Structure formats: C-alpha cells, structure tokens
Amino acid sequence: MVVDQLSPTPGKDVDIDRLFQALADTTRRDILARVTAGEYSVSGLAALYAMSFAAVQKHVAVLERASLVTKEKRGREQIVRGNHDGLQKARHLLDQFEMIWRQRASRIADILAEDDERDLP
Amino acid sequence: MVVDQLSPTPGKDVDIDRLFQALADTTRRDILARVTAGEYSVSGLAALYAMSFAAVQKHVAVLERASLVTKEKRGREQIVRGNHDGLQKARHLLDQFEMIWRQRASRIADILAEDDERDLP
DNA sequence: CTGATCTACAACCATTTGGTTGTACAATAC
DNA sequence: GTATTGTACAACCAAATGGTTGTAGATCAG
Numbered sequence: 001m002v003v004d005q006l007s008p009t010p011g012k013d014v015d016i017d018r019l020f021q022a023l024a025d026t027t028r029r030d031i032l033a034r035v036t037a038g039e040y041s042v043s044g045l046a047a048l049y050a051m052s053f054a055a056v057q058k059h060v061a062v063l064e065r066a067s068l069v070t071k072e073k074r075g076r077e078q079i080v081r082g083n084h085d086g087l088q089k090a091r092h093l094l095d096q097f098e099m100i101w102r103q104r105a106s107r108i109a110d111i112l113a114e115d116d117e118r119d120l121p
Numbered sequence: 122m123v124v125d126q127l128s129p130t131p132g133k134d135v136d137i138d139r140l141f142q143a144l145a146d147t148t149r150r151d152i153l154a155r156v157t158a159g160e161y162s163v164s165g166l167a168a169l170y171a172m173s174f175a176a177v178q179k180h181v182a183v184l185e186r187a188s189l190v191t192k193e194k195r196g197r198e199q200i201v202r203g204n205h206d207g208l209q210k211a212r213h214l215l216d217q218f219e220m221i222w223r224q225r226a227s228r229i230a231d232i233l234a235e236d237d238e239r240d241l242p
Numbered sequence: 243c244t245g246a247t248c249t250a251c252a253a254c255c256a257t258t259t260g261g262t263t264g265t266a267c268a269a270t271a272c
Numbered sequence: 273g274t275a276t277t278g279t280a281c282a283a284c285c286a287a288a289t290g291g292t293t294g295t296a297g298a299t300c301a302g
Contacts, residue, residue, distance in 0.1 A: 039245065052261075262285075271276070
C-alpha cells in the first residue's frame with residue numbers, strides 16, 4: 001500500500017508553474033477558449049479586446065510558452081490554435097490532487113475499519 | 122443546438138484568476154498536496170521548506186484567498202486543511218475547456234456529415 | 243511569573259507581469 | 273511601383289509577486 005507520494009519530483013517545476021500562470025488571467029482564458037473552438041489570427045484575436053495589439057500578442061506568447069496554444073504562419077498571418085495536450089496536462093494535474101483527496105478519505109475509512117476490528121472478539 | 126457560448130460572463134473573473142494564480146507556484150502546490158492529505162499547522166508547514174516562516178505564511182494566505190485551503194485556530198496553532206470545493210471548481214473550469222474542444226470536434230464531424238448528405242440523392 | 247512557541251503584520255527589496263507606445267519588416271492589395 | 277495589413281520586438285511604466293527582516297500579541301510549559 002502506498003502511504004506517502006506527494007512530491008515524487010522535489011524542486012521547482014517551471015513548466016507547471018507556467019501552465020497555471022497562463023491560465024490565471026481572464027483574457028488569456030478567453031483567448032484559449034476561442035482558439036480551442038476554432039482558428040484565429042493574432043490580429044483577429046486582438047480585434048476582440050479593449051487593449052493594444054501588442055498586449056494581445058504578449059498574452060498569446062504566454063499561452064504558447066505554456067504549451068496551451070500553437071502558432072503557425074499562414075501568409076502574412078499567424079494562426080493560433082488550441083493545444084489539447086497542454087490542456088490535458090493541466091487537467092491531469094488537478095486529477096492528481098483529487099486522487100490525494102480520495103486517498104486521504106480512504107485512509108480515514110481504514111482507521112474506522114480498524115476500530116471496528118478492535119470491537120470484534 | 123448551441124453554437125457559441127464561450128464567455129457567458131464577460132469581464133474580469135478575479136476569483137478564477139486567484140484560483141489558478143494560487144496553483145501557479147511549486148511551493149503552494151506542494152503545500153496544497155500536503156494539507157489535502159492531512160492536517161498541518163502553519164509552523165509545521167514552514168519547517169518543510171527552505172524559506173522563512175513569513176514566506177510560508179504568505180503562501181498559505183494566497184491559497185486561502187483562492188479558497189483552496191481553510192485555516193482554523195486550535196490553541197496557539199493555526200491548522201491548515203485542504204478545501205475540496207476550491208479544487209473541484211478549478212477542475213470544473215478545465216472540464217469546460219475540454220467540452221469546448223469536444224464541441225469543436227463534433228462541429229467538424231457535422232460538416233463532414235453534411236458533405237456526406239450532399240453526396241446522397 | 244518567565245520564557246519559549248506560534249502567529250500576524252508591516253516595511254522593504256528585486257523581479258515579474260500586464261499594459262503602453264514606437265519602430266521595423268514581410269506579405270498582401272491596389 | 274506605393275499603401276496597407278499583420279507581425280515582431282524593444283523600451284518604458286505601474287502594480288503585483290515572492291522573498292526578506294523585524295516587531296508585537298497570544299498561548300503554552302516550567
């Protein structure tokens with residue numbers, strides 16, 4: 001039975017830091033949702049928000065560095081697409097926390113079960 | 122059939138920003154994992170990391186503001202526990218992105234299906 | 243009571259972040 | 273050809289972040 005396995009890799013995990021950091025902004029989450037649903041050029045995205053083109057460009061760069069998005073040059077435009085793998089990685093991370101939670105719950109259940117045994121002859 | 126429903130609530134969602142921001146740090150994720158698995162006092166947590174007590178205290182505060190953790194005073198100690206609801210909220214958010222992805226996939230499937238219909242008499 | 247422990251909070255500092263404007267260049271349109 | 277569009281990138285700025293030290297208040301142990 002595995003008892004303790006909280007941080008298999010101790011040390012800064014910059015990739016995951018970047019992943020959640022990228023998700024920690026409303027504009028970036030909105031961009032991610034849009035490019036996940038369909039294709040957008042950077043300027044097409046920029047037209048949607050009340051901020052400069054450069055600002056949107058930076059947001060896309062943050063998403064790209066976090067592997068949540070990919071860019072591909074098409075003519076003079078840069079097409080942005082959602083990257084499913086990046087998303088799944090984030091989801092997987094949160095699922096691990098859910099697992100830890102359930103492990104704790106079952107450990108508590110085990111303790112209760114041991115109490116029951118003690119009551120038996 | 123729902124076609125477009127990317128941002129039902131336009132505007133800064135500071136709660137979700139805080140949620141992912143809180144998750145975007147290795148130390149905080151480690152703290153979260155530990156207090157999700159069991160109980161820790163703030164000083165008990167502080168003993169685990171190569172940084173000052175005040176720094177850990179701040180990390181716990183960030184997790185608390187993000188509703189990922191709760192604190193409860195017990196004697197002179199402050200007990201930190203994982204908050205399952207906060208975690209589920211984050212997971213739910215990523216599940217929504219997964220949904221958007223699948224909607225896009227099925228929309229593409231629909232287009233292909235329409236092509237098939239055109240081929241039929 | 244005295245001393246040790248646990249916590250809270252302020253002040254400070256370096257770095258990062260989220261935004262701006264401006265410049266430069268490649269690809270398209272006319 | 274020239275003009276326009278889409279992008280990249282630098283320089284700058286205010287605010288937030290992640291860390292420090294120091295001070296002060298509660299609570300517990302002897």
